[in-house]
Amino acid sequence: MTNHYIDLKNSDCILIMGSNAAEHHPIAFKWILRAKERGAKIIHVDPRYTRTSARCDYHVPLRSGTDIAFLGGMIHYILTENKFFKEYVVNYTNASFIVDSGFHFKDGLFSGYDAKKRKYNKETWVFEKEGSGIPKRDMTLSHPRTVFQLMKRHYSRYTPDKVSGITGVSKENLLKVYAEYGATGAPDKAGTECYALGWTHHTTGSQIIRTMSMIQLLLGNMGIAGGGVNALRGEPNVQGSTDHCILYGNLPGYLKMPTASLDTLEKYLHKCTPETKDPQSANYYQHYPKFFVSLLKSFWGEKATPENGFGYHWLPKMDDGVAYSLMHLFDKMYEGKIKGLFAVGTDPAVSAPNTAKVRKALEKLDWLVGENIFDNETHSFWKGPGVDTKSVKTEVFLLPASASMEKEGSQSNSGRWVQWKYKAAEADGDAIPVGEITIRIMAEIQKLYAKEGGPNAEAIVNLKWDYTDRQGRYDALKVAKQINGYFLKDTVIEDKGTKTEFKKGQLVPTFGMLHADGATSSGNWIMSGSFGANGENKMAKRGKEDPTGLGLYPNWSFCWPVNRRIIYNRASCDMNGKPYNPKRKLLEWTGDKWVGDVPDGPWPPQADKAKGKYPFIMKADGLGALFGPGMAEGPFPEHYEPLEGPLAKNPLSGQLINPAIELFKSDLDKVANADARFPYVCTTYSCTEHWCSGALTRWQLWLLEMQPELYVEIGEKLAKEKGIQNGERIKVSSIRGEVPCVAMVTKRFQPFTIEGKTVHQVGLPFNYGWLFPKDGGDSTNFLTPTVGDANTFCPEYKAFMVNVTKL
Amino acid sequence: MKKGLIKATDAFERIVHWSLAISCLVLCITGLGMMFHSFNFIGDLMGGLKSLKYVHNFTALFFVLALAFSIKMWWREAGVFSMPEDLEWMLCAGGYLWHVDHPPKVGKYNPGQKMFFLTVAFFGVIMVITGFIMWFPLSLPVELVRWMYPLHALGFVVIFAFFFVHLYLGTIGSPGSLPAMLHGWVTRAWLVKQHGKWLEEMEEKGTLEVYGEEKRAAQGH
C-alpha cells in the first residue's frame, strides 16, 4: 500500500476493484465504511456480487480478466473529458517527456518485440534527452511524442462501446463509474483504489495495477491522504516476507539478485545504481551500494571484506533472463531436477496452480522438510488421493512449529507498519519457532561443511549465524537488530553541520547512515531505523498521538521507510509546498521545514530550483511514471485476453494474449481457449471464514462450521439451463482436471454480454484440500493453468475456462 | 373389622384408586413446584428442580397406567348416569348443600362422584396428551405446543380443585366414606345414606358381602 488502512477513511471515492475487502479484509472495510459514513462513494467492480458489494454504493459486474480494458476506458474518459489534474500531471509526472522516435505501437504490440523469445527489446522505450542528459520536456503537453499525447492516442481505442463489449459492463455503468471516480481529479478531492489478488492473479496483473497508478497520477491522487493505490495483501506478514525477499529475484530490501553476467561487485553495483543528470531529482537509489554492501556485511560479518568483494562471489547468481518462481520451481521438480524442498508454513499442494502437476512433482523429491503448526496436503502428499504411497521414495520431515502468539517477533502489515508482538505462552509439546528450526538446521549444516568441505563451502562456513540467546534458544530481538544494522566501527555522521558520533556496536538509527565501505551492516536497509541508536525497539511503540488528525499514528509501531506513513507525500503539496487540500493537510512546507508526515526527503519543494527536489524520489527522474518502460509487456498497459478465455480474438488487436508471458510446455500444461467443451469463465477466491489454502483454518472447527466444504457459485440462469439445483453436488472441470463440489445457485452471478454473446461466469473458493476435513472437497487448483504474469509470475487463478456438469 | 360391615370395594379397585390418587397428588405437587417460583423449594426436597422435573415426568407414566385402569374399571359404574335418580340427586345436590330429608337413592357412585370421575378421566387424558407433547415438543409445530401449556394448566386447575372437593367429601365432609377406600368395608348406615340404590341392587342380586356372614345369595325381602 502506498497509504495505509486507517487512511482509507480520508477518501472521497473508493474504487474497490480486484478486491473483496469486506470478506477478506473486514477490518480494512471498517475504514472504508467510515469514509462512506462521511459521504464518500464506494464502488465495487467485481464479476460477482459479494459481501463487499452489499455495502457499497453500487456494484458493477465485469468479466474476469478485462480490468485493463475497463481502466483503459477510464483513462480515455479522463483525458477526453478533461478530468485530469493538470498542474499535478505537468509537474509531478513524466507526461511532458518526449519519447524516442523509434517507439511505436501496432496491433497490440509495442516496438521491439521478439516473438521467438516472447520478449521485448526495450531500446526504443526511452526518452529523448538534452545535451546535458536531462530528458526533453514539453510542458504544454502538445508535442505528438510527449508521453501525454502517446498515452492519449493509445487509449483513444478504449471507447465506452469497445470497453463494454470486452468487459460485459453496460455503457451506462461504465460512464457512471468513470464520472464518479474522475471527479476526484479536483485538487481537494481524494480517490483511492483497493485491490488484492483479484488484480495480481492475472497474466496482466502488474499492468492492471500500473493502469490504476496512471489514473491516480492523472487525477493527482498519488501521495495524498485518502489516495494512493492500495494492495490489501492477503497474509499476515506477506509484506515482511516480501520486504525480506523470500523471492528468487531479490535480496532483502528489494535489492536485486545478481545475475551471472555481473561477475564483479563493481559491475553489479554499476548496473543497479540508477543515475540522473537532473539536479532536482533526488534519485534516492543512488545510495544503492550502501544498502547492498551493508547487506553482505550482515550475512558474512567480519569475513566480508573489501578484498573479497564483501563475499559477492559467495552469493548464487541467476542466469540472465531466467526466472525461478514457484511455477518454475514446480516445473523443474516435475522434470525431476529438484531433489530437496523446504516447505515452511505453506501448502503448495493446494495453493499452487495446476495441482495435478504439483502433486506429481512432489513425488519426485528425495526429501521434503515441512515446518508448520498443522499438517497439510503438501506434507502428507505421499498419502494423498491417487498416490501409490509405497512407491513414493521421498523422505519427509514434518517439524512442529510455534504459532504466532507463541513467539516473539515482528509482522509487517500492508500499510508497512512493522508491529512487534510478544510471546504469550510456550508452544505445546516439542514445537519451537520456525526461526529456531532454521537456526538449528543451518548450524548443523555449517558443522558438516566445516568438517567435510564442499563446493562454495565458504558461503556457508563464513555465514554469521549467532542468533540464539544464552539458553541456545532463538532470539528474535538479536535477529531484529541484525536486520536493522550496526555500526561496525566508530563513526561520525555529519548532517547540516552537526556531528554525531556513533560507537562500534551501536545500532544504525536510519538507512541514511549506512556505508558502502563495510563500516556498517544492515540485514535489510528499509528496516534500518526500526531501532533507535540507543536500542529502543520502535516496532514495539504503542503511542496513540495523531497530530495531523488523519490517522497516521506516527508513534504506533515503526513504518518503513523512516516511519513515513504515506509514501510520495510531497506530491500532496503544490510546487511551493502548500497542501493541495487544506482540509486534509498531510504535509506542509513552512519555509524551512516540512510539517506533518515524515516527508519524502528533507529538501525544499520543487519550486526551489536550487535545492528543491521532485516528489517521487525513488524514481531516477523524480517523477511519477505515466510511461513505464520497466514493464515486460510495454510502457502503456494494453488489454490482452487471459490465457484461457471465451474469445478467439482480442477485440482490441490481433494479439490475443499477453505477448510477454512465459508458456510452460510440460505434458500436464494443457490450455483450452474459446473451446466449446469449456464454455464458462471461472474464477477462484477465498472466503471470510477461511484463509488461503485453508491449511490453518480448516483445522479450526468454529470456522469450518461456517464454510464446511467446497462450493461453486453459479448464476440462476446457468443453473436453470443445466438443470442444477441449489445445494446439489456437481462437478466443475477444466482441461487440466476436475473438482466435485456443492452448487450454490445464486443471483449474485449474472451472465455477461461479451461482444454480443452471452457468457456465463462461475467461481469457487480455493480453501479446501483432501486432508481435512475428509469430506470437504479438494483443491480448486486442479482447474487452473500454470501460467503467470509476465513481470511477477503471479499465477492466473482469476480467469480460466471450465464446464459445470451434474454428477 | 366389625361384624356387619358391608364390602364396598375390592382390593384391585382400591389399588387402582390409590395409584391414581397418589400419582395425581405427586403430579400436582411437583407441578406446583414448577408452576410457581415460590414453590420451587419443593424441588429442593427432591435434590433440585431438575429431579423434580424427572419425578413429575416419570410419575406421569405411572399416572397414565392408573388412569387407564381406572377408566376401564369405572367406566360402566361411574361413567354413565342412570336416570332419573341421578338427575333428582343432582337437583337436590345430593343433600350436601342444604338439608334434604331423603336424597334420592343412587347407585354405587352418586352423580357427584360420577362427575368427578368423568372430570378426572377427561382432564386426565388431556393432561397425558398435553404433558407428553410438552415433554417432547421439538418436532411439533410451535403453535400447537404453545397451547399445550394452558391446556395442561387448565386441567390442573380443574383436577386440583376437584381433588380438594373429593378429599373433603371423602373424609370429614362425609364421615364413613374413607373406609371404603381404606379397607373396603363400610357401614350399612353409610351405604343407605349414600348409595341406597346400590345396596338394594346388591341385595337383590345377592352380591352383598357382609363381614362375618355368608353371602346371601339371591335373597329378597
Place this chain on the structure above:
Amino acid sequence: MEMTRRGFLIVTGAVGSGVALSTFGLDLGPVRAYAEELDKAKRLKAAKQVTTVCCYCSVGCGLICSVDKVTGKIFNIEGDPEHPINEGSLCAKGAGFFDLTEANKYRLRKVLYRAPGGMDWEEKSWDWAIPRIARLVKDARDKGFVARNAKGELVNRAETIAHLGSSNVDSEECWLMVTKARALGMVYIDHQARV
C-alpha cells in the same frame, strides 16, 4: 511486554450513544451470586495480558492474549481495544484466534518422520531429525551444485534444493530463512507473495 491495564475497557459500542460502558457501575445486584458465567470475566482481569498481532490477512489487527498466571496457558484471546486499526474488533478468523493455540487438538506437537516408502508418520526427536536433515541437504546440494553455468560464468547455484514459504512467520524468521537459503546457494526461492 506485558500489559496490565485496569480492565481493558471496551467502548466500541458506546461511542455513538455517548455513554461509556465504564459508567455501568459495579452494581452487582442479586445476580452476582451466579458465579458460573462470571468466572471467565474475572479470570480475564486477573490474567497476564500479552499483546500480539493477528496472523491472517495483512491488516495487522492487535489482539490480547490472556494468560493464566498459574498455568502459563492462554485461555482467552480477543481484540486489543487500544490498537488504532482494529480498535478491539476482529473478523471471524481473528475472533477464533484462540483456536490456534494449544487448545486446538490438531496442532502438531511432535517431530514427524516418514521414511521412503513408509505408509505412515513416525514420531522422532529433534536430536535425531536435525542431523539427518543437514546430511540430506548437504548431499543434495553438493551433488547438483552448479559452480559455473553453460557460459562458464561463476554462478555458485544449488539448483537441486529449493525453498518455499513463508508469509505467515515473523519477519526475523523470514530473514533467517532467506539468509540460510542464499548462503546455501539456492535460487529456487519463493513464497506466498505470488500466490
Place this chain on the structure above:
Amino acid sequence: MKGIELVKLIDTSLCTACRGCQVACKQWNEVPAFRTKNNGSYQNPPDLQWNTWTLIRFQEYEDAGGKFTWLFRKDGCMHCTDAACVRVCPSGALYHTPFGTVGLRKEKCIGCKECVSACPFNIPRYDKATDKIYKCDLCQGRLQDNLSPACVKSCPTGALTIGAREAMIKKAHARAKALGGDANVYGDKFVDGTHVIYVLKEKPEVYDALPVNPHVPLSVMAWKDLLKPLSLVAAGGVLAASFLHYIIHGPKTPDDADNQTKEGGA
C-alpha cells in the same frame, strides 16, 4: 431495577456478515462447533442451535423493482422487556437482569423447554446431552465486569453497538431516518421494547425468520396471567368452600343404625 438499562443496536446497514460476532460468541462462551454441510448458502449452521447463540442470516432479496440486495441479519436473543421466556420459566433460570436483558442461569435450567415454544422470536435451543436450553445472555458476566458483549466487541464496522437504552433508541431512529427509504427501527415498540433492536434497511416482512408483529403468545398469557392465578383461586376456593360447608352445613353423616334400619326396611 438497578444498574443501567442497556440496548444492543444491530445496524443492518453496516453489517458485512463477516461473522466475527458468530465466532467471538463461541470463543468467549466456549461452545463447540458442529460438522455442517454446505446447503447452497453461506448461512451456516442453517439455524440457531444450542451451541450457536447468534447467527448471521444471509438472504438474497430482489425487490419489486428488480433491485437486488444481499441481506444480512444477525439473529439471536432479543432480550424482551416483557419476555415470554421469563414468564414461563419454571425454575427462574431465565430472569431479567439489572441491565434489562434476559439472563440465563444455566445451572438452574431444568430442560423443560417451555421457553422454546413460548419465545415469539424462536430463540432458545435445547441440548439433549445436558438437558438444558441455551441462548444469548448478552454476555452477562462481561457486562458485570464492565466489558461489552463478545459480539459487540468483535464487530468491525460498528453494526453492533451497545449503550444506555434511551440513547440507543434515539440513535437507531436517527440512523433509520438518515438511511431513508424503507429503513426502520425494529424492537422498540413491542413486548414493551426489546433490549436488542435493529435498524433494518428493508421492511421487517422482507426478512427471513423475523416476526413482523411479535408478541407474548396468547397461550402464555392465558396460562400465566389467567390459569396460574385461577388455579390458586380454584384450589383456595374449594378449600374455603369445604371449610364453610363443614361449619355451616356440617358433614353428611349417615343416619344412625336404627333409623336406617327403619328407613331401609320401609
